Amino acid sequence: MILRTLLVLLALLILSQWTNCFIGLPAVIYVPVPLPESGGIGHTFEVFVILIFATVLLIYCDSNFEEFCYRFESQACKGFLDAQIDCRNEGSTIYAPSTCSYLFFKGLAASQGGACQNFWVGAQTTARGVPFQTVLGGTIPNNAPFWGPGEPSGVDGFGDVEKCATMSKAHNYFMNDDLCIYPHGFICQRFN
Incomplete structure (x- = not known):
């Protein structure tokens, strides 16, 4: 059966x-x-x-689980703004995590490999210590269970504020804050 x-x-x-x-x-x-x-x-x-x-x-x-389709771009690594533009050009938005299970499932799918090891998510902050806001209007708390250990750290090794977020391979695809200009893969989401 x-x-x-x-x-x-x-x-x-x-x-x-x-x-x-x-x-x-x-x-x-x-x-x-x-x-x-x-x-x-x-x-x-x-x-x-x-x-x-x-x-x-x-x-x-x-049944109230959101219904989206996803496209994973793991070959063309881009900065956050260019990734957002690519998603918008196809009528979608960059992936914004809304539940921990979503983040976990997307991490599984993202682990398929490709040139890009990390994936942008649609979440940004305005300053160190300020919670990340998603492109869909939600807030991601600055602690577990979304973030990898020690994240969001707020700054890189040179003191620059990390205002964008990725699903990081180094953190088993839990989130990591990063500089928005770094090239990463990305995930586009659209309503099914």
């Missing part, structure tokens, strides 16, 4: 709307699945399928 369900989900992925979304290994996809009513209350969950090599894991999230 489980194998048949997984095959159906994979067929839906391949043959339907998912063709416009980023799909690679590893990848995260979602499929809304209505569950049977229990005690008069029906629930809808989204099933997240993480494909890591040949392993398939199912993770269930509430």
Whole structure:
């Protein structure tokens, strides 16, 4: 039964709307699945399928989990502003983390490799110690669980204020603050 369900989900992925979304290994996809009513209350969950090599894991999230498609640019490393412009030119925004699970899933997908080892996220600060604001209007607290150990540090080794944020390979794709001019990969997100 489980194998048949997984095959159906994979067929839906391949043959339907998912063709416009980023799909690679590893990848995260979602499929809304209505569950049977229990005690008069029906629930809808989204099933997240993480494909890591040949392993398939199912993770269930509430139906209010945001629905975005993502494009990972790991070959053309760019500064933060140029990455934002690239995303806008295709009708999307640069990826803005909204939950720790999103950041974790995107880190898994980002670890696919390429010329760029780190990925910009859509979050900036105005000064050292000030919380990072996302391009979608949210705030990212200046502590765990989003940030890697000792981050955000606020300054680089030369005393320059780091006002942009990356998902850093050195921090297992948890966030790191960085100078906005450094070239990194980036992730574009758009509503599905």
